[in-house]
Amino acid sequence: MSPTHSRAPRDHGGGIDSAIVAHGGARAGWLDLSTGINPEPYPLPVFTPEDWAALPDNNAFVELETAARQFWKVPDGARILPAPGASAPIARLPALAPAGRVQITTPTYNEHAAAFAAQGWQVAESGPAEARVIVHPNNPDGRFWSEQDADAPLTIIDESFCDVMPSRSLAHLAARPRTLILKSFGKFWGLAGLRLGFAIGQPDLIDRLGDLTGPWAVSGPALRIGALALRDSGWAVETRARLERDAARLDGILTRAGAELEGGTSLFRLYRVDDAAAWQDRLAKSHIWSRIFPYSQQYLRLGLPPASGWERLEAAL
Numbered sequence: 001m002s003p004t005h006s007r008a009p010r011d012h013g014g015g016i017d018s019a020i021v022a023h024g025g026a027r028a029g030w031l032d033l034s035t036g037i038n039p040e041p042y043p044l045p046v047f048t049p050e051d052w053a054a055l056p057d058n059n060a061f062v063e064l065e066t067a068a069r070q071f072w073k074v075p076d077g078a079r080i081l082p083a084p085g086a087s088a089p090i091a092r093l094p095a096l097a098p099a100g101r102v103q104i105t106t107p108t109y110n111e112h113a114a115a116f117a118a119q120g121w122q123v124a125e126s127g128p129a130e131a132r133v134i135v136h137p138n139n140p141d142g143r144f145w146s147e148q149d150a151d152a153p154l155t156i157i158d159e160s161f162c163d164v165m166p167s168r169s170l171a172h173l174a175a176r177p178r179t180l181i182l183k184s185f186g187k188f189w190g191l192a193g194l195r196l197g198f199a200i201g202q203p204d205l206i207d208r209l210g211d212l213t214g215p216w217a218v219s220g221p222a223l224r225i226g227a228l229a230l231r232d233s234g235w236a237v238e239t240r241a242r243l244e245r246d247a248a249r250l251d252g253i254l255t256r257a258g259a260e261l262e263g264g265t266s267l268f269r270l271y272r273v274d275d276a277a278a279w280q281d282r283l284a285k286s287h288i289w290s291r292i293f294p295y296s297q298q299y300l301r302l303g304l305p306p307a308s309g310w311e312r313l314e315a316a317l
Helices: 016-023 049-053 058-071 087-096 111-118 171-175 203-213 220-231 233-256 276-284 307-316
Strands: 079-083 101-104 122-124 131-135 154-158 179-184 197-201 260-264 268-272 291-293 296-303
Touching (some): 016 276, 049 220, 058 079, 058 220, 079 087, 079 203, 079 220, 087 111, 087 197, 111 122, 111 131, 171 179, 197 203, 233 260, 233 307, 276 291, 276 296
Parallel strands (some): 101 122, 101 131, 131 154, 154 179
Antiparallel strands (some): 079 197, 179 197, 260 268, 268 296
16 A cells, blocks of 8 residues: 555655656656755765664764864854754754744745644744744745844744855854754755754753754764765865856856746745746656745746756756
């Protein structure tokens, strides 16, 4: 029997299996531009059997946390919690305070509102609130927030896409009481399947979040790869430059095809088009998957193609 689900999944990028049902083809033949994941991921090291067989040791966590502290310039006094992707702490963050009112300005990443609503919080666009979530830069429009926006008693700053522009990071605010910074490893380093993320904040919040997450939440291979990548500053600098060039190239292709740039980051671009569903369908006929949104008929979001995908995208348009 095939597995069943009690409710439909929330709107996200990905979903190639559903695209195949609608438009045919084999998974290997599809070009997935519906996510904001670096198409040239960080190179994997050679693993040993022990990497897969042994429980992660404390030293591996220390190595990763030390590398993360240096890479993100985490302030003294703030602690770091590695997690199985940014989604794991997002689901648990509402439990850090009694349910009340949380301010989440839309459009933005929808898992934050879903997590707070699931734990009895009232989600609001504006106004006084006991908690606030800001996605910095925002997904899908790339908006950056300011330090003054981190103004709620419990403030969550989701920097899943901020590694493309580290100068704009608000990670220094992790030294403030009841302020948490979220980081995603899968986007910038292109290893979303590794499921590695981080929460950074004051020790009391991080300890409570760690209790909710449980022990050995991150695999040994993820700890090892994360520590290696976070220490590789040269790769990060070269990657940022490449992403900027490729984002400009993507803008040129889409604007020549009739789209108007609305925003985004160098990992994903948001365009305004006349009929987003029709654009998605046209690309899907060439087995290229894009992202559209249930709240807009004009928003089309595209990630960057791999080196082998540029000509194919131009031909499809």
